[in-house]
Amino acid sequence: MSRRFVFVFQSGLIVACYNGYVDVVIALSQCPYLDVNWQDNEGNTALITAAQAGHAIISNYLLNYFPGLDIERRNCHGFTALMKAAMQGRAECVRSIMLAGGDIQARDFGRKMTPKEWALFTGRYETARLMSRLMSNPCPEQFCDSFSLEWPLLEELVAQAQEPKTCKQRLINLLSCCPYRFYINNKVKPMEDGVLEHMVRITTGLSSPLIATACRTVCPSSPPCIGKRRHAVQEILKRQRLAELKRLGPERLNNYKKLFQNSRILLIPREKDRRASLQPQLLNNMAAASTVAIRRASLLPLHMLRRSSVRPGLVVPKVRLCKAPAPSYKPEKLRRNSNQNQLQIPKWDYKMKKIERMQEEERQRLLPLIRRR
Template identity: 45%
Template sequence: MASVRNSMSEDPLLGNGPDEDDSEVSCSGSDSDSGSVLSDDSVLPVYKQECGSRSTAKTLYEACAQNNPLALQKVLEKGVTKEEVMEVDHNGWTGLMVACYKGFLEIVQSLYHCPYLDINHQDNDGNTALMIAAQAGHTMTVTYILNYYPGADTEIRDCRGFTALIKAAMQGRDDVVSSLVMAGADQNATDTTKLKCARDWALKTGRYETLNRLRRLNLRPRAEQFTESYVPEWPALKELVAQTTVNKSPGQRITQRIKSTFGFSFPRDPQDNGVLDHMVRITTSVHSPLVATGCRPLCPTSPPEVGKRRLAVPELVKKHSGKRLQEGSVCHSSGSVSCIHSARTTATSCCADTDRRGSVISIASTGVRTFIPRSMVHRNSVFPSGCIPKIQIVKSGEPTPKKEKKRKRHKGYLEPPVWKYKAEKQEKKKEKKAAEKEREKAKKEKKEKKDN
C-alpha cells in the first residue's frame, strides 16, 4: 500500500499526496458512513429503530425514522401542518434528513409531494438533507433530490464552510461526486477555514479515485450522447480496420504470431475512446433501444454538462408547455393514454392494491414523474388500464372427458416403418403378457385340482 501511495504521489497530475505535518487530518480508510473526517460536525449521529410494531407511527417524523411508507401515506392523506412537517429532533434533523442518512429511498420519494417541506433546512451544524445523503454515500437518494426536489441548493455551506461536494469528496463517494458535478455543483468552491476546494480535500484525505473521477469528468465535460444530433459511430474503427487489412511481410507475420503465443495479457482499465467506452455511449444514448428510460429530451441542444445547473422535473414542467409534455410523456389511465400529471390520482382510484398495479402506474403512484416517449412506453393490450384484476379459480362441475381410443388403420393403407428398438420393446411386452397369462392359467388349474 505504501508503494501505491508513493507512486500516486509522484504523479504530477495528482499532486504530492496528503500533508504529514497537519495534525488535524485523520485519514481513515474505512468506508463507514459515519466516520469522523476532519471536523466534529462530520460525525453523523446513530439513529436506532424503535422497538414495537411499525403501525405505531403517528407523526411524520416517526414514519420517516421507522421507514414506514404506509404510515407516512396515511399521515399525508389526513393532512399535515408546517410544524408537523418541520418537526426536528435534538440534532435539528427533520424526518427527511433521517431518511437521507439511512438511505430510505421510498420515504424520500413519498415526501416529494409533501407541502411545507424545506429541502434546504439546516440542522444544528449547518448540514442539509443533500449534504447528509452525499456524505453517507447514498447515490440514488442524492440523484432523486437533485432531479425531483425543486430549489435544492448544492452550494449551501455548513458551520465549517463545507459544501455537499466537499463532504462527498472527503468521504470518497465517487458516484455522488459525479452526480453533484453533473448537476451544476461548483468544483472551485472553497471552505472558510482552509480555503481548499473539493479536489484539494480529496488529495489531502487520500481519495485518489475521487480525484481521478473529477479529472476524467473535466476532460470530457459534455454528455453528447444525450443529444439528438449524436451519431453512434466509433471514430477509431476505420483506422483499426485499415491497420488489419494492410498486407504484412512474412517477418511481421512471424513476430505477430510469436507475440500472440508468448505474450501475457494483464487486466487494465478501459482506454479513453476505446471500444468499451464507445459501447457505453451507444447503450446510454437517446437513440439506444436498449435503455427503457430513454426518451426524447426536452432540451436536446443543452445536454448535461459539468458545472451547469440542471433543472428539476417540476421546474421543467413549469418551463415547458403542457402540449409539449403530453407529446413526450404518457401513462395509462382508464384504458387510454393520457398525460403523466394525472397518473397518481388515476392509480389510486383504479386499484388500491399496489402489488397489482401495472409498471407505469406503480411508478407514477410513488410520485416519480418520468418522461417516456409514446414509441417506447409499455402498453398492455389485455389490461390497458394498468390494473390486473384478481382471478378466482373454480372447479368445473362437468366431468372430465375421456380420451378416445385410437382407431385401427385400414388394411388398404401403407403403415409407417417401425424402428428396431420399438419393435423389440413391443415383442418384450408381448412376451411379458403371454408369461403372465400362462401363470394365471397355472394358478387356476392348481386351484381346480385342490377343489376336486
Template identity: 45%
Template sequence: MTDASDAGERSTSPSLDESDPELHYEEDEEESENQAREDSDTSSILSDDSVYPVYEHAASDKNDAAELTFYQCCISNNAMLLKQKLYSGVTRQEVMELDINGRNGLLVACFKGFVDIVTSLSKCRYVDINHQDNDGNTALMIAAQAGHITIVNYLLNYYPGLELEMRDFRGLTALMKAAVQGRNECVAALLLAGADLAAVDPVKGKTAREWAALTGRFETIVRIRTLLERPCAEQFSKKYLPEWPALPMLVAETLGSSRTKRLTNKIRSTFTINFPHDPEPDGVMDHMVRMTTCLASPFVGTACQTVCPDSPPEVGKQRLSVPEILKEYKPDPDAKSMASASSCNGQLMTPSRVLIPYQPSSTLVKIMSIPLRLRRNTIYPAGIPKIELTKSPGQSPPKEKKIKPDKNKLELPKWRYKELKEEKKKALEEAGKPKKSKGKSKRKK
C-alpha cells in the same frame, strides 16, 4: 462443592500445616480478582450507550401503527403509512416536526438511506428541501456524505428549489463533504448537476479537490480529473452518433498490411500475457459503454423518455429538476415564514451562523508584512531555537489507594491457606531467602 461442604472441611481441619499441598496455588489469583473489580467499575463508562446517545423516539409497545406521527413514519421506514398520511392530507406543523438535533423526517431518511421515504416525500409540498439542522447540514449534504447515490440523484432531479452551494456552519458544501469521505459517485453526480468545483471553504480556503488530496482520497481526485477531461456527456443528446471514430482507420491499417505482418501480429498476440487494467479512454470498452447508454440505443429508446435531449449534462452547468422543466412546481410563499417558527418540543431553533467567505491576501498586505518577517529573523537569526529535553529525576511510585469496604456489600471470604501463604512470604523476606519458583512448587505436587 457447596458452601456447607466448604464449611465442613474447614471445621474438620482446624490446623493446617505449611507443607499442605493445597497451599501451592498460582500467585495470579489475587491480581485477577483485583482486575475484575476494576473492570466492573469502569465497564459502564466505556459502554456504547454512554458514548453514542440515541435521540430518536422509543418504539411504542402498542401494535397500532396508525398512532405514529409523520416524523415517526419517516424514521421507521414505514412507506405505506406515510403514503396514506399524504393521501389523507397533512398539515405544515406535522411535516415540520424536528428532533433534538433539528432534523426532520427527510434528513433522517437521507442519513439512513430510506429510498422509499425520500421518493414519497417529494410529493409533499410542505417539505423544505433546503432545511438545515443544528449543525447546518441539509438533506443533500447528509446523503452525499453518507454515499447514498440513489438518493442524491433523486434529490437533484425531483426536488425543485434545491440549492447546491449551501454551506454548513463550518463552511463546507455538499461537494466538499462527498470529497472528504471519498464518495466518487456522489462527487460525479454533483459536478454534472452544476456544483462549483472552484468554491473554497472560509476556514482553510481549500476546494473540494484539495480536501480530497488532504484526506487521501486519490480515487476521487482521479474521478474529478476524468470528468474534467470530458466535461460534457454528449451521448445523452440527439446529435451523438454511435459509430466508433477509430474503427475506419483500424480497418484500413489491417487490410493494408502484408501477410507477414499479419502473421507476426497473430503470433505476438498468442504469446502475450494480458493483465487486467482499466479501459483505455476512447477505446473499445469506453465506446461500448457510451453507445449502450446513449439516447440512440434500443434499450434507452424503448424503456426511457428523456425530458431535455437537447441539453446533456455538463460539469458546471446548472440543471433544473423535472417538475421545474415540466412547469409543475409552484413555490410556497409561506415556506420562509414558517421556517423560523419550526421548533422541537416547544424550543426554537438556533439561528444560522454567517461565515465570511475566504479571501486570499492581497499583494499590498504581503508587502506590508515583510518588515515583520525581517524582525522575526533578527530576533532568531539562526532560525527557531532548539529545545533540549531532559529526563526528570526518578520519582517514587504513587501509593495505592485502599478501597474502603462497603457495609452494604458482601465481602469475599478470607481463606486460611492464603493467610498462611502470606505469612510464609513475610518470613522468607525477613530471612532474606530466595523465593521458590513456580515450577519447583508444581513438581512437589
C-alpha cells in the same frame, strides 16, 4: 461537574436522508410547504446529509425531484455537498452532484481546498480519479438524442489498414501471430476514444436499441455536463409546457383554454337576490371594479362552488366576530343530567292545569300574610 447538552434541530427530511429512508423522501417531495434547503444548527442540508452518508438514490432524487434545491449551500465550516461526499469517498454521490452542476472549484472556509483536493487529502484516491476523468470528459454525448452510433475513428483506422505495409511491419505481424515460438511483448495501451470506449457509449446511449423506452430522459436535447446547473423534473416539464403553448397557433390556444375552462369561475351579479347582508356590497364592488372575477378552482373553497336549489347564485359565507375573553377566563363545566338520554314521562294537559290551580290557591292563601308583614 457541569454537563453540557447539545440539542440538534433537524427536519424530517434531514432525518430521512441520514438514515436512508427512500420512501419517506419520496413522500416528502409531494409536500408543498417543505423547505428542501432548511439547515440544522450545524448548517447541514438534506443534500449534504445524504451525500455524506453515501445514499446515492436519495441524492439523485433530491437533485431531480426537489425544485429550488441549492447545491452550493454551505454548512458552518464552509463545506458543500460535493466536498462532504468527496472527503468521505462517496463516488456515486460525487458523480451525481458534479453532473448536476456542482461547483468543482469551490473552497471551504478553513483550509481553502477544493473537493478534489479534499479527496486527495483524506486518502480517497478512487474518488479523486473519478473526478479527474469527469473533468477530462465533461459532457456525456451519448445522453443526447443527436448522438451518432457510428465510430468516428473507424474511417481513419480503415484507411490505415488499407495502406501498403513495409517488410518490417509484415514481419512484426507474422511474429505476433506465433506466440508459442517467439515471445514478443505486444501489449497495447487503451486508446482514447477507442473501440471499447465506443462500445460503452453505444450501450448506454439514448439511441441504443439496448435502452428501454422507459429510460428516456425528459430533456434529450440537453445532456448533463460538468458545471451546468440541472433543473428539477418539475421545472423542466413546466418550461416544456410553456414552450408548447407558445408554439401553438391562436386557434389551438383558444381550444386549449376552452378545454380547461372549468378551472375558472365567472361571477355574474344578479339584480334581485335575497342573500346575506354582505351580498349587495360584494356585488357592487365587483361591478365597479370588473364584472368578471376569475379564480382558480383548486384554490376556491368547496362551499363557494356548490349551487343551492333554494338560493341559486353565489354563496357568500357568513363571518361572525366576537370579543376575545379575558386571560383569567375559565369556561363553566356543564352538568349533564343523568336522565337526559332517557325517555321522559309526558306531561298531560289536565295535570298541568291542576298544578297551576294549586299554585294559584297557595299564592292567594299567602297573600294576606305578606300584607300584614
